[in-house]
Amino acid sequence: MKPGSKNGQQVTARRPSREEELAREAVPVPRLQKTPHAGHKPESYEDMEDLEYPALLYSVMEQHLPSNCLGASREKKLAMLERVLAKYRPNGERAKKHQEYRERIRTNYQPLHEDLYSFAPERFFVGSFLDAIKDGSEAALRHILIAHSPGVFTFNMLKPAFCSMMLEEVEHFEKWAQDAKVKVMRPNTMNNYGAVLDDIGMEDMLNELMTRYLNPMAAVLFPNVGGSSLDSHHGFVVEYAMDRDLDLGFHVDDSEVTLNVCLGKQFDSGELFFRGVRCDKHVNGESRPEEVLEYSHVPGHAILHAGRHRHGAKAITSGQRTNMILWCRSSEFRELKKYQRDFSSWCGECLLRKKERNRCLSSAKRQLAS
Missing domain, CATH: 2.60.120.620 (q2cbj1_9rhob like domain)
Incomplete structure (x- = not known):
């Protein structure tokens, strides 16, 4: 398959209309939830052209949108997610x-x-x-x-x-x-x-x-x-x-x-x-x-x-x-x-300091008990 093709068909990027750009500009930036919504089936974005990131990324992120955003149209949710991703977009x-x-x-x-x-x-x-x-x-x-x-x-x-x-x-x-x-x-x-x-x-x-x-x-x-x-x-x-x-x-x-x-x-x-x-x-x-x-x-x-x-x-x-x-x-x-405030599950220094704090706390408790 030739690079730049998808399923054997040449893909041409679609630029959003001015109306779409204005609509996206008016969309607020949501704060994603820490855990995905159980039971929520996210939209598929595979058929959408001109996505800046892999389609799967949008589906995964959709599960972390606030509850009041899940019922929005796919285009509206895409606009929200792109506003979040804009924070990481290069120049x-x-x-x-x-x-x-x-x-x-x-x-x-x-x-x-x-x-x-x-x-x-x-x-x-x-x-x-x-x-x-x-x-x-x-x-x-x-x-x-x-x-x-x-x-x-x-x-x-x-x-x-x-x-x-x-x-x-x-x-x-x-x-x-x-x-x-x-x-x-x-x-x-x-x-x-x-x-x-x-x-x-x-x-x-x-x-x-x-x-x-x-x-x-x-x-x-x-x-x-x-x-x-x-x-x-x-x-x-x-x-x-x-x-x-x-x-x-x-x-x-x-x-x-x-x-x-x-x-x-x-x-x-x-x-x-x-x-x-x-x-x-x-x-x-x-x-x-x-x-x-x-x-x-x-x-x-x-x-x-x-x-x-x-x-x-x-x-x-x-x-x-x-x-x-x-x-x-x-x-x-x-x-x-x-x-996250505690990186002790993976940072070696945080883990060492947490162990030291726990050791000191255990030692203090033993001294009080005696």
Whole structure:
């Protein structure tokens, strides 16, 4: 299926009329509820064109609208949800340039490997990963995982043929961009090389990867940070080489759960290092010994960790390393996090301080009792 098409039909974006824009401007911004309304069946937005975010995101968010908004028309609810999402929308001019960039790619770029753009688990994944997902039990999922330190898991995931095709596709896209004089928009502000896979037409494929194959694992491993409600993603590749980026500084991801898979090629060093999960208040705090980890990449093997897990990459010393990364996000968790006051369920520093408070309180109670 050609990038930019849906169900084999070319999709043309519909711009809202001026009347629709005025109507949306008059819609108040609702405050989403902490828990979804039990029994409420949300609208489907799959048939609506010109949505800025995946249709599923609107359905999930609708369940958190105030009770007095649930009976509104679908168009009215969409307007409310877009007002909420506007708080997270990037600069308007940048968004316009991004849309023009994506449209130019989808109109002119001819993929090298069409197979990459439609989901094919038997061709993509190794047998052990497929078997664990098909089983679906927590025991089966944990059986294929190696826990290197608290919150950092690895497993064998991608077949060598898939890794090779993805590397070739990215190189093919970069050559096309160079020949067409198209400036490639990079994945984030930290990486100077690489490309956003969603931009070149792999959005649907990666969304299916997240929904069908990563959600079951994330729900088991990261329930406290939205792992059971992932509903959107940002998929990209990053490249490290002696003439490109060498390393990656200490940071956290803009995700709830991050999948990081090494595609190859031949390289030395470039280990990932991890330093524990922290909330915004404690993001620059010290690490405890059990939180310190260094991991050497293996082609085809995936790393799964919370987006708030502080990490970075050491300098590569030879060769080239390319990784496919999927930032998985939960709109529900992001909205609820605003109202949370206690992050001790997932922030290492908050948890340590809570344990210390409880210890002091228990000690004081024993002294009073004696």
